[in-house]
Structure formats: C-alpha cells, structure tokens
Amino acid sequence: MCRTDRASALRAFKLKLGIDYRNRMKFKKDQAKDIHGHYVALLICIAGFVVMGSYYFPGYVSHDAEVALASLLAGSPTDWHSPYLAVWLLVSQSILPASWDPAIGPTLTILGPFWTGLYLMARRAAGIGWYWGVAIALIGWFPPLFMSLAGYGKDTALVALFTLALGCIYTMNRRRPLQFLVLILVIGTCLTLGVTIRTNAIFAVVPILFLVAMTVGPKWLLRYQLVATLILWLGLLGISQFANYAVFDTKRSYSIQYVLLSDIFAMNYVRGEFLVPEIVAQNTPELTEEVFRDRHTLTPLIDWALWGNSDINMYQVQTDEEFRQLRDFWIERMWSDPVSYIQFKFRFFDSLMSREGQNLFRQTLFQGWWYLILLTVGLLIFSQQLKTNQGEPVINKSGLMMALSGLFYLLPYTLLQGGAGFRFLLWGVVASALMGVCLIITSLSLLRRNIVSEQL
Secondary structure, rough: OOOOHHHHHHHHHHHHHHHHHHHHHHHHHHHHHHHHHHHHHHHHHHHHHHHHHHHOOOOOOOHHHHEEEEHHHHHOOOOOOOOHHHHHHHHHHOOOOOOOOOOHHHHHHHHHHHHHHHHHHHHHHHOOOHHHHHHHHHHOOOOHHHHHOOOEEEHHHHHHHHHHHHHOOOOOOOOOOHHHHHHHHHHHHHHHHHHOOOOHHHHHHHHHHHHHHHHHHOOOHHHHHHHHEEEEEEEEHHHHHHHHHHOOOOOOOOEEEEEEEEHHHHHHHHOOOOOOOOHOOOOOOOOHHHHHHOOOOHHHHHHHHOOOOOOOOOOOOOOOOHHHHHHHHHHHHHHHHHHHHHHHHHHHHHHOOOOOOOOOHHHHHHOOHHHHHHHHHHHHHHHHHHOOOOOOOHHHHHHHHHHHHHHHHHHHHHHHOOOOHHHHHHHHHHHEEEEEHHHHHHHHHHHHHHHHHHHH
C-alpha cells in the first residue's frame, strides 16, 4: 500500500472515530436529559399529591359511598352502589387511627394511584423527550382535575384506577417476567374494579384493553388485536358480574328504572300530560297531578322523578315483572312522540355538558362540550394518520385509544344520564388531556420531518 493510501485510510479511520464519539456523546446527553425529565416529572407528581391533599384536607366521602357502606354493613348490598365501593371505603378508613377524620384514608387512596399512574406514563414519555414527561405530569395540575379529585366517590375512583392501569401498561417490560406478571395483575384488578364500581365505564374500558392486547400479546397475536380485545372485554365483564353478584350476594336494584322514570316525567312535562306507570301510581298514592304541576321547570322535575322529596316517596320496582311493566310503558311513551323525546334528551345532555355562571374560568375549562369536540377532532386526526402511515404508530394508536375511551364514556350520557354534575365528566377530561399530549407530540414530529425533507 502506498503512502498516500495509508494516509487516506488513517484520515477515514480518525473521521469514523470522531463521528462515533460525537454520536455516543449525543446519546449520553439525550439520555441525561431523559433522566432529568424523569426526575422533574417525579417531583411534579409528588408536589401534586402533597399540595392537592393539603389544600383540600381532609378530603371528602361522597354520598354514594356512604350509602353503599351502610347497605353493606346492614347485610343488604345492592348493585345501585357496588359493594366494592363500600369495601374500599371500609379498608381505607381502617388503615389510619380511628381518631383521624374518616375522609383522610379514602382520599389518599384516590390521590396515590392517580399520581402514581401519571408518573409512570410521564416516565415512559420522557424517553421521547424530557419535556413530554413533564407535560404528562402536569395533567394532574389541570384545574378541572385538581379541583375535583381530592375525595372518594365513584367517579374519582374510576379516574384513579384507570390512570394507574394506563401507567402500568406503558411500564411493562417483557424481559422482566416477575415485574411483567405483577403489572398484569395490577392492570386487571384496576380495570375490573373500575368497571364494577362505575358500570357506565363498560365501553370506555374497551380501548384500554386494546392497549393491553397491543402491549402484552406476542407478535403473532398483534394481527388479531381486535379479537384479543373482545375476549379480554368479555372476560372482564364476566369477572365483574361474578364479583358483584356472587361474592356478596348483591341484590338487583333495577337501577335503570330511575332513567326510565325521568324520561316518562319529562315527556309528561313536554307534552303537558300526566301519565304514570300503573305499578308506580298504585304504590305512590301521594303522587297526584296537582303535585306534578307544582314542579314548574324541567330540571327540578327530573331530580324529583329520580330521587323523590320529603313529601313523596317514589315507588321503586322490586321484581322482574314490575320492571317489565315499567319498561313497556316507557317504550310506549317514547314511540308515541320520538321527536319530543330526542329534544328532551339533548336538552338534558346539554345540562350536563354546559356550565353557567359569571366566571369566565368556569365557563371555559368546565364546559364538557370542549372536551367532546377535542376528542372528536383527535379521533379524526389519529384515524387519518394511521390510515396514511404518518407519524409514530405507537403515539397514534395511544392517542386514538384515548379519544375512543373518552367518547365511549361521554356519549352514553345522551341516553343514560342520571345527573348534571361535573364529576360525571372526569374520565372524559383525563382522556382528553392524555390524547392532547399525544396529538401535540405527533404534530410536532410531522412538522419536524417536513422541515428536514424540505432542507434535503
């Protein structure tokens, strides 16, 4: 080899060494940023737990949970309020000294899983960029969530359980069998318990199960993710029903009767009539047309139909035959004037999604319509990106599943709404926030790629 060739080879070797060294240093710097982001996210979550717990100390226990506990202790639990809501309350109260406020333990068992789940997701997001980990952690500081989660009830329990399950899904590592098995058990417990406590989340859990199938299943199963999701969903339903009815011998309460009754009374109000199911009229003699006419507006009328008042104890159906009579009467009333029924349902749904008041802050961040629109837009964007193979597939699938989960949770309220509190929207808000972060990540990634392609 001539001297010139040896010199060229030496320069090429030095150049390669320099490039490798710069690449290694860049990787170490990026890794250090990720680690820093992970620690920043951890501090944000710890601070959120402490500040939220301190600011709203000692927390609260919802009326639903207290009723569930009373019925469990009386030996007559019903499926209107799951006995597991009562068991959770009883266990969390027994952890701390009896002299402490009984709301402290239950509130901590809500805040703990919620912030832990956010941290686990933030830790995974920090691998993309440290700032994304911080963004995930800051979701817990979003005012509508920060102001709503420091207490124990059906809705806060669902948010805490689903958030922890998502954090575990994004933490699983198949190379660590013991950790993998423990996380699978935690995910299954959280999702089953969440659906058992808040039964209207039965459809919202489906997209999360899809993420489980996508993460847990072997490579050959990835082609059949929808089938695997359906199997997981049916299995979860079976376990939930067994846990609710067989373990505690829970009595069926026909809880949907309250929705049917509210629809019937609303139709009477809209059409200026007074038609009541025979089974209710016979067992509620104090229910007269004069009493009905005293309810001048629709919302108090619905609340009265659902819960009764101090003067009238609304009869509740007790058997399958009584429920069949109520259901048949409801079907007849709805089919008699479907247009009025749809108008009433939209009006009632709007009372859930809208917030009135002078405060601009309340009118914006607490408006359910904004989250519904955001979820719908995210659904369309992520569907299109997956169809055209744009962006990161994992981010797109995660964003799509969060959009679907939020929509599957909010949209059933158009038919099965039992109240108008913001607490009914909490999981939709969390799903919107997580989907929003995914949307920003994939949008910036596509923008960066377009800029690089134009430069080339």
